[in-house]
Amino acid sequence: QSALTQPASVSGSPGQSITISCTGTSSDVGSYNLVSWYQHHPGKAPKLMIYEGSKRPSGVSNRFSGSKSGNTASLTISGLQAEDEADYYCCSYAGGSTLVFGGGTKLTVL
Amino acid sequence: QITLKESGPTLVKPTQTLTLTCTFSGFSLSTSGVGVGWLRQPPGKALEWLALIYWDDDKRYNPSLKSRLTITKDTSKNQVVLTMTNMDPVDTATYYCAHRRGGDYHYDYWGQGTLVTVSS
Numbered sequence: 001q002s003a004l005t006q007p008a009s010v011s012g013s014p015g016q017s018i019t020i021s022c023t024g025t026s027s028d029v030g031s032y033n034l035v036s037w038y039q040h041h042p043g044k045a046p047k048l049m050i051y052e053g054s055k056r057p058s059g060v061s062n063r064f065s066g067s068k069s070g071n072t073a074s075l076t077i078s079g080l081q082a083e084d085e086a087d088y089y090c091c092s093y094a095g096g097s098t099l100v101f102g103g104g105t106k107l108t109v110l
Numbered sequence: 111q112i113t114l115k116e117s118g119p120t121l122v123k124p125t126q127t128l129t130l131t132c133t134f135s136g137f138s139l140s141t142s143g144v145g146v147g148w149l150r151q152p153p154g155k156a157l158e159w160l161a162l163i164y165w166d167d168d169k170r171y172n173p174s175l176k177s178r179l180t181i182t183k184d185t186s187k188n189q190v191v192l193t194m195t196n197m198d199p200v201d202t203a204t205y206y207c208a209h210r211r212g213g214d215y216h217y218d219y220w221g222q223g224t225l226v227t228v229s230s
Contacts, residue, residue, distance in 0.1 A: 003156035036216035097170040101157035
């Protein structure tokens with residue numbers, strides 16, 4: 001399977017909202033509502049932010065939200081904060097117990 | 111609190127076999143539905159799922175790497191071991207282990223990762 005496509009970088013000012021896209025195919029993102037998003041601060045363990053497309057784990061701020069349209073999933077972060085600056089990765093189930101990830105998006109809070 | 115930590119060599123030579131250990135706490139791999147997976151991320155590239163082992167010893171592998179991978183568990187030691195044979199410089203990556211609950215298609219807890227460099 002090919003990696004999901006994410007923009008290499010996005011940026012926003014504190015308080016603003018940003019959206020990170022994650023484009024797959026009809027074999028992964030388009031076929032299953034099983035997209036997850038991870039926040040990764042370099043050197044630390046990746047953190048699950050969204051699962052099953054739009055669900056937030058306990059403890060994750062409601063500033064983070066997920067959605068999907070066709071073969072593209074999106075992560076929206078509202079009310080940007082400095083601590084949101086990190087790398088973000090999307091992931092989708094692709095059938096046969098396989099998961100496929102995106103290449104990652106570096107979020108810069110200006 | 112669930113934690114996982116990867117350990118193993120930081121440098122391996124081409125053609126050698128890599129053995130990585132994931133030591134975890136906060137859950138038991140004998141609990142129904144629980145799984146531990148291995149993933150990796152080469153520098154500047156996407157994350158890649160490698161292998162997964164479930165509480166009942168059911169094992170799943172990335173089809174593109176299946177011939178080179180073996181995943182095992184030692185429930186008494188709270189460890190999961192991944193071996194990858196015939197290492198190549200393209201296998202240079204940060205390797206992660208992560209926790210997954212049965213019925214889920216995401217990893218809810220991850221280790222910090224360990225960087226493995228393949229070079230002669």
